[in-house]
Amino acid sequence: MVRGRRVVTPAGVVAASIAIRDGRIDAIGDYEAVRAGVALDEAGDLVVLPGLVDTHVHVNEPGRTDWEGFATATRAAAAGGITTVVDMPLNSIPATTSAAALAAKRAAARGKIAVDVGFWGGVVPGNLAELEPLHQAGALGFKSFLVDSGVAEFAATPLEELELAAAEIARLGSVLLVHAELAEFLEPAPDDPGARRRHATWEASRPPRSESEAVAALAEIARTTGCAIHVVHLSSNEGLARVRAARHAKLPLSAESCPHYLFFASEEVRDGGTEWKCAPPIRGAVEREALWSGLANDSIALVASDHSPSPPARKALDSGDFFAAWGGIASLQVALAATWTAASARGFGVERIARWMAAAPARLAGLESRKGAIAVGRDADLVLFDPNATFRVDAAKLEHRHPLTPYDGIELRGVVRRTWLRGRPIFDEGRLVGEPSGELLAR
Numbered sequence: 182m183v184r185g186r187r188v189v190t191p192a193g194v195v196a197a198s199i200a201i202r203d204g205r206i207d208a209i210g211d212y213e214a215v216r217a218g219v220a221l222d223e224a225g226d227l228v229v230l231p232g233l234v235d236t237h238v239h240v241n242e243p244g245r246t247d248w249e250g251f252a253t254a255t256r257a258a259a260a261g262g263i264t265t266v267v268d269m270p271l272n273s274i275p276a277t278t279s280a281a282a283l284a285a286k287r288a289a290a291r292g293k294i295a296v297d298v299g300f301w302g303g304v305v306p307g308n309l310a311e312l313e314p315l316h317q318a319g320a321l322g323f324k325s326f327l328v329d330s331g332v333a334e335f336a337a338t339p340l341e342e343l344e345l346a347a348a349e350i351a352r353l354g355s356v357l358l359v360h361a362e363l364a365e366f367l368e369p370a371p372d373d374p375g376a377r378r379r380h381a382t383w384e385a386s387r388p389p390r391s392e393s394e395a396v397a398a399l400a401e402i403a404r405t406t407g408c409a410i411h412v413v414h415l416s417s418n419e420g421l422a423r424v425r426a427a428r429h430a431k432l433p434l435s436a437e438s439c440p441h442y443l444f445f446a447s448e449e450v451r452d453g454g455t456e457w458k459c460a461p462p463i464r465g466a467v468e469r470e471a472l473w474s475g476l477a478n479d480s481i482a483l484v485a486s487d488h489s490p491s492p493p494a495r496k497a498l499d500s501g502d503f504f505a506a507w508g509g510i511a512s513l514q515v516a517l518a519a520t521w522t523a524a525s526a527r528g529f530g531v532e533r534i535a536r537w538m539a540a541a542p543a544r545l546a547g548l549e550s551r552k553g554a555i556a557v558g559r560d561a562d563l564v565l566f567d568p569n570a571t572f573r574v575d576a577a578k579l580e581h582r583h584p585l586t587p588y589d590g591i592e593l594r595g596v597v598r599r600t601w602l603r604g605r606p607i608f609d610e611g612r613l614v615g616e617p618s619g620e621l622l623a624r
């Protein structure tokens with residue numbers, strides 16, 4: 182049993198006691214309603230959040246386990262208050278574009294995961310016939326790219342082919358996630374090494390229009406097929422305007438943004454700072470504030486980390502060349518604190534964190550009967566969160582595989598004191614506890 186004065190439930194932040202049985206929330210009672218003879222964890226005045234659900238994580242195992250693996254990624258998740266991770270279908274080898282590949286991913290994950298893990302399948306050119314078998318095998322939905330993904334085995338899907346996939350995914354009753362940038366609006370890399378070191382050059386090479394035109398094309402596919410389409414890592418006001426227009430038109434289109442677009446602004450990124458490289462790029466402070474307004478009015482449904490690490494050798498740290506470096510930001514363990522630091526500075530409360538980082542992503546992944554809220558019948562995945570404590574990020578102490586992150590050295594607000602998975606503590610005062618007890622999730 183866990184009780185506290187600031188328990189974040191779908192009905193608001195309340196003083197409550199949470200009774201747990203067989204790993205699930207059995208009852209939510211008055212603060213005083215403590216069952217006799219049951220061990221009691223007192224949260225006191227700290228916040229009790231639902232375990233977070235991160236629907237955008239690149240684990241990379243098998244095949245690129247030296248980049249990131251299930252053991253290290255899920256330890257980072259547990260330490261960051263994330264109790265459910267949904268793995269992206271690319272950067273592992275094989276990519277999760279067939280039922281056989283999904284079986285390989287599940288086999289690689291089994292026995293070593295500290296939190297629960299689900300899987301997105303992939304849409305790539307030519308794998309239309311694999312979508313139903315992937316769905317039957319438990320893929321929570323599907324992910325596709327409209328531009329080069331960065332890895333050869335996960336090619337971009339042309340819009341005409343994506344529309345066929347969307348029709349199939351609608352038939353299956355699943356969801357399609359899309360990296361929304363169109364190649365025709367991107368600028369080529371310059372030759373000058375000095376220009377290639379400047380983040381401003383990288384940013385200008387992937388303008389907001391590449392995102393907004395992609396979102397418009399996806400809205401049209403949502404209209405013609407009725408497929409639920411989710412835009413991952415939205416980065417710009419122009420893209421947001423297209424999301425808002427689609428939602429006003431009652432199209433089944435949703436969007437997420439990520440901590441790095443909400444926390445950083447491109448004005449702050451130093452030249453050669455390839456730890457900040459991602460696509461679409463981190464943009465200016467004006468764009469960042471537009472994304473916050475999108476979260477405020479629910480045009481943007483959720484925040485996911487897009488944790489996508491690589492070995493430091495892939496980040497072109499010597500040259501600082503933004504065009505040569507791997508694009509991806511490592512942030513899983515600090516996603517909550519970074520988002521909370523920026524959200525609380527703008528007046529948002531912890532109940533919004535629970536919506537953006539637990540309830541909405543659980544719904545996206547079809548996991549809302551088990552995950553995403555402190556409610557009777559859900560898994561007892563909980564986080565004891567100190568919203569006022571601060572800490573300085575030390576990349577070397579983070580649990581993910583390589584100690585490289587743009588958050589290194591930055592002071593963040595909000596400390597995860599304890600994380601419970603199905604009622605059992607898995608992280609406590611800075612340490613992972615117990616054997617890995619994560620389960621594999623399926624739709």
Ligand code: ZN
Nearest residue numbers: 237269487489
């Ligand atoms: Zn990603």
